Amino acid sequence: MFAFCTFFGIIPSFKTNAQESANFCGTYYSIGDVAFIEAHIAGTYRNFSQRMAASGGTIEIPVQIHIACPSNDPVSCFPETAIDNAINVLNALYANVPMHFYECADRNYIYETAGVVNNNNLSEFTLCSPHDVAGVVNIYFVDKIFPNPPSTSTPLGYAPTTPQVGADRIFIARRTITDDIVLYPDLILVHEMAHFFGVYHTHGSGVPGATDELVNGSNCNIAGDEICDTPADPANMAFFVTHITDEYCEYPATLSPYCCDANGENYSPLSNNIMFAYYCVYGTFNAFTDGQYSRIWDGYYGFRSYLSDAGNLAMRDNWYDVGQEPNYTANDLLEWEDIWVSPDLWNCIDDPNCTEHQDPEYKASGGSNYLRVRITNRGCSPTPEGRKLHLYWTRARTGETWIYHWLHTPLNQTTNGHPLGHMITSNPSDPLQAIPLDIPPLNPEETIVITQPWQAPNPQWYDGDDGFSVGASPMLCFLARITGEIATSPSSIEGEENNIAVGYNVKASNNIVTRNCALTDLDPLNLNNTPRSIIIENINNQLTLTDVHLTDITRNTPNPFTNYGSIYLLLDEQLWNNWQASGGQSAGLTYTEYDRTLRVTDAQEATLYDIPFESGEQRQIAVRFELATASGKKPEILPAQTQHYSFYLWHSSTLPAEEEMLKGGGIFEVAIHPRPLDAISLTALPVACHPNPIQGNMPAQIQFTMLQSAPIRVDIYDINGKQISCITPSQTYQKGTHLLALNPQDLPLKSGMYFCRITTPQGYGGCKIAVAR
Numbered sequence: 073m074f075a076f077c078t079f080f081g082i083i084p085s086f087k088t089n090a091q092e093s094a095n096f097c098g099t100y101y102s103i104g105d106v107a108f109i110e111a112h113i114a115g116t117y118r119n120f121s122q123r124m125a126a127s128g129g130t131i132e133i134p135v136q137i138h139i140a141c142p143s144n145d146p147v148s149c150f151p152e153t154a155i156d157n158a159i160n161v162l163n164a165l166y167a168n169v170p171m172h173f174y175e176c177a178d179r180n181y182i183y184e185t186a187g188v189v190n191n192n193n194l195s196e197f198t199l200c201s202p203h204d205v206a207g208v209v210n211i212y213f214v215d216k217i218f219p220n221p222p223s224t225s226t227p228l229g230y231a232p233t234t235p236q237v238g239a240d241r242i243f244i245a246r247r248t249i250t251d252d253i254v255l256y257p258d259l260i261l262v263h264e265m266a267h268f269f270g271v272y273h274t275h276g277s278g279v280p281g282a283t284d285e286l287v288n289g290s291n292c293n294i295a296g297d298e299i300c301d302t303p304a305d306p307a308n309m310a311f312f313v314t315h316i317t318d319e320y321c322e323y324p325a326t327l328s329p330y331c332c333d334a335n336g337e338n339y340s341p342l343s344n345n346i347m348f349a350y351y352c353v354y355g356t357f358n359a360f361t362d363g364q365y366s367r368i369w370d371g372y373y374g375f376r377s378y379l380s381d382a383g384n385l386a387m388r389d390n391w392y393d394v395g396q397e398p399n400y401t402a403n404d405l406l407e408w409e410d411i412w413v414s415p416d417l418w419n420c421i422d423d424p425n426c427t428e429h430q431d432p433e434y435k436a437s438g439g440s441n442y443l444r445v446r447i448t449n450r451g452c453s454p455t456p457e458g459r460k461l462h463l464y465w466t467r468a469r470t471g472e473t474w475i476y477h478w479l480h481t482p483l484n485q486t487t488n489g490h491p492l493g494h495m496i497t498s499n500p501s502d503p504l505q506a507i508p509l510d511i512p513p514l515n516p517e518e519t520i521v522i523t524q525p526w527q528a529p530n531p532q533w534y535d536g537d538d539g540f541s542v543g544a545s546p547m548l549c550f551l552a553r554i555t556g557e558i559a560t561s562p563s564s565i566e567g568e569e570n571n572i573a574v575g576y577n578v579k580a581s582n583n584i585v586t587r588n589c590a591l592t593d594l595d596p597l598n599l600n601n602t603p604r605s606i607i608i609e610n611i612n613n614q615l616t617l618t619d620v621h622l623t624d625i626t627r628n629t630p631n632p633f634t635n636y637g638s639i640y641l642l643l644d645e646q647l648w649n650n651w652q653a654s655g656g657q658s659a660g661l662t663y664t665e666y667d668r669t670l671r672v673t674d675a676q677e678a679t680l681y682d683i684p685f686e687s688g689e690q691r692q693i694a695v696r697f698e699l700a701t702a703s704g705k706k707p708e709i710l711p712a713q714t715q716h717y718s719f720y721l722w723h724s725s726t727l728p729a730e731e732e733m734l735k736g737g738g739i740f741e742v743a744i745h746p747r748p749l750d751a752i753s754l755t756a757l758p759v760a761c762h763p764n765p766i767q768g769n770m771p772a773q774i775q776f777t778m779l780q781s782a783p784i785r786v787d788i789y790d791i792n793g794k795q796i797s798c799i800t801p802s803q804t805y806q807k808g809t810h811l812l813a814l815n816p817q818d819l820p821l822k823s824g825m826y827f828c829r830i831t832t833p834q835g836y837g838g839c840k841i842a843v844a845r
Contacts, residue, residue, distance in 0.1 A: 097260075097351060098190040098217060098227030098243075099267045101277040108234045109270045112374035115293060117300070119362065123369045124170055131169065131372060133379050134176040134208040134452040135159075140185040140199065142215045149181065150213035150246045154257055158244070161258035162265060165346075165358075168365050171372070176208055176452025177516065187216035188243055190227045197392065200241060206395025206450035206582060207384035209268065210241045211261070217245040226250070228351075229260040231268045235375060235397075242268060256355040263346055270371030271364055272297040273307065273349040274341065280307035280349035287337035297347070301363040304333055305341035307349035314352065321352030383455030383514065385447055385554050386582040387416040395450045395582045410625070411578045412720075412739050414585035416446040417552050421806050424523050431591050432528040432548055433806040440525035443496060445552045447522065449514035450582075459556040460508035463524055466493035467534065468547040468588040469607035469690070470620075470723040472736035474574040478551060479504060490533035492607075496526045511554065531803055534692075535605070542642045542668075544605035544694035545803040547738050549588030573611070573735040589718075589739035593781075594637060594699040595747065596710070602783055602804045603642055603696035606738040608723050610685035616725045617654070620680040620693065622672060625739075626717045632675060633697075633717045636707045636744050639672035640664070640696045641680075647691035650683050657681040671702070675719070695721060697742045710746045717742050757837030759830050765842035772814040774828060774839075781806045782832045788841075789827045796826065 101109075118126065137159075141149035162173055180203055189195035195218075204210050217227045226248040232241060242264045244257050254260065275283040276296045285296025285304040292300035311324040323343055324330045330339040342348070344359050351357060360368075372379075378397055386395040389411040393399055399411065418429035424442040432441045443463055449455050464478040477484060480491035480503040491503075499505040509522055534546045551574070568577050568584065578584050590604035610616050622641065626633070633639070641661065643651065648668040658681060660674030672678045685691070700706055722737030758777040766772045774786065786799040801812060822843070829838040 096225055096227055097263065098219075098230030099233060099264065100191060100230075101233055101272070105233045106277050108375070109371075113270050113367065113370045114374065115298060115367075115370065117363060117366050118369065120168055120170070120365070123366065127170070127369070127373075129170070130167075131171045131369075133171055133173045133372075135173050136177060136205040136208050136210050136452075137175055137179040138182060138200075138203050138210060138212045139179055140182045140187060140212060140214040142184070142186045144183045148215065150215070150244075150257075152179075154246075155179070155213055158258040158261045162262055165262050165360065166265070166368070168360070168362070169368050169372075171368070173209070177205070185214070187214040187218060187245065188212065189218045190220040190230060192220050196241065201392050204241070204395075205452070206386055206397075207379060208240065208452060209265075209379065212241060212243045213246065213257070214243060215246050216249060217243055219249065228254055229257075229264045231264040233267055233270070240268075240376075240379070255353055259346065259355050259358055260351065262358075263351060266347055266360070266364065266368060268371075269368040269376060270374065271299075271347055271367050274302050274305040274345055274347050275307035275349055281309065282306050283333075285333075286335060287333045287339060288335065297364075299361065299363040299367055301361040302345060302347075303341050304339055305348070306339060307341075309350065312350055314354075319354045320356045321354060323348065323350075323357075383449045383453050383516070384451030384582075385455055385459055385511065385514065386450045387414060387445065387447055387552060387554070387585040388582075389414055389578060389585055391415055393582070397580060397582050399579050399582070411575060412586060412737070413589050413718075413741075414552075414587050417550055417585050417587045418444055419550065419587075420444060420523075422808060424525070429587065429589070429591065430806070431804075433808070434528045434530050435808070436811040437809070438527065439808075441528050442523050442525055443550060444521055444523045446519060447511060447514070447554065448519045449516055452516055454516070455511075455514050457513055459511040459554060461497070461511055461522055462506060462508045462553040462555065463496040463526070464493065464551045464553075465496060465526075465529075465548050466551070467607055468549040468736075468738045469609050470721070470735060470737045471609040471611040472549065472574040472588075473611055474568075474572060474577050475570055477574070486533060488533070491529065494529075496524060508555065511556075542603065542605050542644050542692050542694040544603035544642060544692075544696075547588060547590045547604045547606050549586060549736075549738075551584070551586045554583040575736055588736070589741050590695075592697050592740070592742040593745060594697060594742060595745035596699075596706075601697055602801075603640070603694035604738070604740065605642075605692050605694035606721060607690050607692055608647070608685070609690045610687060610725075611735070612725070613687050615687060616685050617682045618685045619724045620683065621720075621722055621724065622660075622675075622678045622695065623720045623722070624676045624717070625720050631711065631715065633742070633744075634675050634702075636699060636701075636710065636715075637742075638698045638700055638702060639675060639678075639719070640666075640698065641670045641672065641678070642694040642696060643668045643670075644692040647683065647693060650685075650691070651680055654682045654684055673702075693721070695719070695738075695740045697740075699744065711744060712746060714746065715744045717744075757830060757832065759828065759837035759839045761828055761839045761841050764840075765844050767844045772841075774812045774814060774830070775809065776812070776830050776837060777809045778805050778807050778832065784812075785831045786812065787829045787831070789829065 137155060139150050185199060188199050219225050219227055228245045230243055244261050245254055247253055274297050283296045283304055283306045285292060287304045289300060296304055311327060311330055313322045313325040315322060324341060332338055344357050346357050346360055347364060348357050389399050419432050420426035420442040421430045421433045445461060466472060466477045478493045480494045484492045495503060495506060497506060497508050499507055509524060514520060531545045535541055568581055578586050592601045608620060610618060658679060660672060660678035661670045662673050664671050719740045720737055760775045762773050762775060781804055783804050784801060788796040824843060826841045826843060827838055828841055
């Protein structure tokens with residue numbers, strides 16, 4: 073189901089039938105669009121007084137004017153006087169809603185842009201994403217709107233009909249495809265704005281030429297345009313005539329009786345309605361009915377009330393997020409819900425002013441990491457005081473549920489009582505009492521970065537607990553929320569729901585962002601990395617057969633990761649046993665000689681099939697990257713420049729993939745460098761052993777200082793140089809000082825003098841250990 077309307081150019085004859093025209097309105101209604109509008113518009117008629125009383129006065133709608141010019145010459149741009157007139161006419165005709173449009177900022181000029189392709193997501197994204205303003209109607213006055221598919225017809229304007237279609241945009245053309253100047257862009261804007269608020273053409277939402285509305289009006293509220301003061305109108309082109317000399321359009325032309333509806337009654341439609349499907353070039357279709365005004369009002373409160381003259385604090389889900397609520401652009405443009413790596417939320421290990429994300433590091437000394445959040449006022453007005461910022465972490469998992477997984481409660485902790493989630497901005501003595509951070513008032517387009525110190529959890533809490541052992545460091549997921557925006561209470565967010573997969577909330581609100589990813593650097597010295605683990609969790613209330621996927625979501629990288637390295641999946645013991653018991657089926661994976669370890673053979677999509685999960689069951693899986701080919705050899709040629717890759721680990725059961733991906737997972741990012749990071753030479757590392765001497769079976773620790781992030785190896789030798797033990801901790805240590813606990817079995821059984829040596833890709837160090845048994 074779709075709709076379109078035609079705008080007429082000058083036709084060189086005294087009187088012509090409309091079928092000779094080729095210029096049209098590019099607004100289309102899909103079946104989904106119609107379903108959305110019907111679900112969000114009540115359809116209750118209100119007269120002007122009722123509308124004015126219910127809205128408390130005139131509804132103020134902010135707009136941002138964008139002028140796209142085909143060259144750098146200002147003469148090529150849409151004339152300012154024509155835009156001024158269009159806004160004036162818009163306000164004159166919408167005063168009866170009551171609605172008023174105002175420009176919230178200076179007009180934005182975009183040079184050397186020919187226009188936009190009609191209803192083409194990529195074309196719109198390329199033109200608009202750098203310029204869109206959130207919470208306003210972005211009106212793009214372009215030179216041309218190119219037909220899609222290409223033809224000699226010309227769309228002169230179009231509007232996304234629901235928030236699902238795209239950002240809040242309207243497009244108006246200055247010229248036709250044959251370079252004729254459009255005579256009445258003001259009425260085109262008025263027409264498209266009505267589409268924007270859910271008003272159909274007078275014949276309805278389908279193809280013009282027919283209507284299901286009856287002349288007697290008995291089904292006027294459910295058929296045609298669903299407005300009862302616009303008579304049934306099939307919008308038949310045969311009854312529309314353009315009078316060139318007198319410069320007006322006649323509809324319906326008195327060619328013959330306008331026959332007939334399903335009851336055999338002749339049509340008698342309006343002769344000047346602005347929402348008639350074919351638009352008159354001379355502007356003689358220029359009136360709304362009061363029923364249409366009521367539907368515009370209804371559409372605003374039904375699905376466009378987020379348009380506000382207040383400030384709009386926003387954080388981005390992804391780099392191309394324009395602040396729209398919900399954020400539909402991720403799925404629409406890139407076919408993957410890229411909402412898990414917000415560029416406005418990142419962690420710093422030591423430097424509270426760092427600008428790029430660093431994986432958090434546990435500090436045995438009790439030192440802090442720093443979580444940073446970038447917030448921008450993307451609205452037209454300053455934001456008021458009272459806005460608050462809340463921060464959280466959780467163990468990254470498939471099936472992240474808000475708010476259950478983000479708080480430290482008895483239901484969200486390990487069997488040893490260690491938290492699986494925590495509210496960072498909480499009372500230190502009461503983890504469930506929120507103490508959010510204040511966000512100061514921001515002017516339009518002003519940005520602030522807020523930094524909060526926090527302590528990362530001990531990785532040893534999670535590996536080996538309850539059969540989880542995979543020898544990996546856990547991935548954490550962060551979440552930031554802004555409260556005090558338009559909502560039912562100061563502590564909630566519009567569109568936010570509890571007991572729901574967190575991805576739905578992230579997508580629904582520009583006040584919620586998340587980041588769950590692990591970063592890996594591989595270079596000629598650092599050939600492999602400590603694996604990072606996430607939890608696979610069945611959040612359904614019944615046993616479910618689950619598929620686990622590792623999906624390559626890398627973009628714009630010419631060479632696949634497998635040209636340089638290998639990827640391994642490590643399963644905890646119970647997960648491995650469950651998978652084997654169900655048949656051990658997989659795709660894009662192969663067995664290795666290592667216990668419970670699989671090598672990825674198809675990096676585009678590797679899948680474990682039909683693993684049974686009890687309701688609420690949690691299992692652990694890890695991903696490890698290695699700079700070595702399938703044969704185990706280091707690649708002979710590395711990329712000339714650093715290459716970045718991203719892989720998403722998630723699970724599915726019975727829902728469509730898009731819905732399952734919204735349930736969460738983990739992003740594993742890896743960079744392959746052509747040369748050693750920082751190219752530092754091997755140097756001595758400060759190392760000390762405590763206590764010294766070690767008596768009996770007392771616990772011991774090694775203290776060491778890292779010059780930069782790297783894995784380590786610990787070797788214990790006797791006085792003759794014989795190796796006694798070798799320890800390879802299951803984590804990468806970041807720059808700074810660390811403590812490593814030594815288990816009794818790692819130490820010599822006999823009294824004597826021994827040596828401890830720590831080796832890293834960048835350096836080594838050692839100390840003497842005296843053991844007294």
